[in-house]
Amino acid sequence: MTATTEFILLAGFLGSGKTSLLVDWLALPEAAHTAVIVNEAGEIDVDGAIIATSGTIPIAMLANGCVCCSLTNDLVFTIRALVEERERAGLPPFRRIVLEASGLSRPGPILRSLAPLAPLGLTVRIVTTCDASQAARHAEHFDEITTQLAAASTIVFTKPDLASTGAAEALAASINPLALRVLERDRTARARAAFSATGPAHAAPWFSDAAHPRIAVLRASFSESATWEDRLDWMEDLAAFCGDRLLRVKGFIRRPQTGEVLLVQAVGTLFSPMTALSGGQNLPEGVVIIARDLGASDLRAVNPDALVLISSYRSRAALACAAVDAG
Numbered sequence: 001m002t003a004t005t006e007f008i009l010l011a012g013f014l015g016s017g018k019t020s021l022l023v024d025w026l027a028l029p030e031a032a033h034t035a036v037i038v039n040e041a042g043e044i045d046v047d048g049a050i051i052a053t054s055g056t057i058p059i060a061m062l063a064n065g066c067v068c069c070s071l072t073n074d075l076v077f078t079i080r081a082l083v084e085e086r087e088r089a090g091l092p093p094f095r096r097i098v099l100e101a102s103g104l105s106r107p108g109p110i111l112r113s114l115a116p117l118a119p120l121g122l123t124v125r126i127v128t129t130c131d132a133s134q135a136a137r138h139a140e141h142f143d144e145i146t147t148q149l150a151a152a153s154t155i156v157f158t159k160p161d162l163a164s165t166g167a168a169e170a171l172a173a174s175i176n177p178l179a180l181r182v183l184e185r186d187r188t189a190r191a192r193a194a195f196s197a198t199g200p201a202h203a204a205p206w207f208s209d210a211a212h213p214r215i216a217v218l219r220a221s222f223s224e225s226a227t228w229e230d231r232l233d234w235m236e237d238l239a240a241f242c243g244d245r246l247l248r249v250k251g252f253i254r255r256p257q258t259g260e261v262l263l264v265q266a267v268g269t270l271f272s273p274m275t276a277l278s279g280g281q282n283l284p285e286g287v288v289i290i291a292r293d294l295g296a297s298d299l300r301a302v303n304p305d306a307l308v309l310i311s312s313y314r315s316r317a318a319l320a321c322a323a324v325d326a327g
């Protein structure tokens with residue numbers, strides 16, 4: 001029944017613009033009949049909350065782990081459940097199911113995990129976001145980027161407003177010269193080209209199954225007595241302390257005086273302005289920190305007064321993703 005359903009794996013390193021691209025795409029009329037599955041390495045569903053503001057498309061969550069390491073069974077189950085629910089509702093098959101993988105995910109294991117779904121007849125495409133401002137520098141440290149680019153049918157260069165795409169283009173060309181390239185400055189045109197394009201349906205033969213041994217996924221929660229200023233100071237200190245070892249910060253923080261909950265995110269040490277999400281009052285406060293070569297004990301030192309509690313991420317993902325916890 002799903003012979004015409006396309007499975008799009010939206011890959012790309014931490015903070016490279018996957019959610020933004022997807023939200024831009026979901027605003028377009030041609031995105032109708034799309035289902036979205038969101039995978040977060042951390043336990044806070046930030047991307048799901050952002051995408052949920054896009055409308056009424058079905059969204060399923062695979063949180064608390066990296067879909068390439070520990071959640072492949074959940075992925076198969078989730079796709080089946082989406083398809084069956086659609087059938088039960090008497091609706092035509094989805095045109096596409098988009099999986100936004102966590103920024104640490106490697107496409108190879110994800111694609112392999114889809115084997116039990118062969119009877120559904122899904123066609124598969126990999127769209128990889130490549131951050132013009134960071135990819136070339138990060139690729140030296142993280143082979144996740146290389147595997148994500150190598151597997152891509154389509155490579156979408158993001159953040160061309162922040163940096164020239166030259167270095168990212170050269171990187172992508174050296175790894176995967178066959179992929180279709182999307183080099184649009186206009187975000188709507190970029191999203192349209194990313195999801196409508198049909199690149200070669202190939203996958204590089206050298207997918208790696210290795211885990212992510214240098215990367216820690218940690219969670220910060222604030223104590224009751226922490227003021228708004230304490231929260232802001234802590235984030236500033238965190239960035240200064242970690243420097244280029246800080247890869248991604250995302251989560252929700254509460255303004256104690258008003259109860260307002262704001263979305264906070266940074267790529268590297270560059271924080272975006274905080275924004276309120278509609279319906280955000282009910283979101284749980286907490287911030288996921290993804291860092292390289294740092295453990296929970298290191299980050300605890302950022303705030304010795306214990307206004308911020310740092311916990312190591314030790315759930316299912318930790319078994320396979322080897323979240324580093326020096327603490």
Ligand SMILES: Nc1nc2c(ncn2[C@@H]2O[C@H](COP(=O)(O)OP(=O)(O)OP(=O)(O)O)[C@@H](O)[C@H]2O)c(=O)[nH]1
Nearest residue numbers: 013014015016017018019020103158159160162272
């Ligand atoms: N200037 C600029 N910022 C962008 C662009 N695309 C995304 N961003 C910003 O980059 C940050 C990360 O974007 P996301 O879309 O959340 O990235 P992501 O790949 O989904 O992040 P993870 O899910 O954590 O891996 C956000 O602050 C975005 O607003 C772009 O084209 N230009």
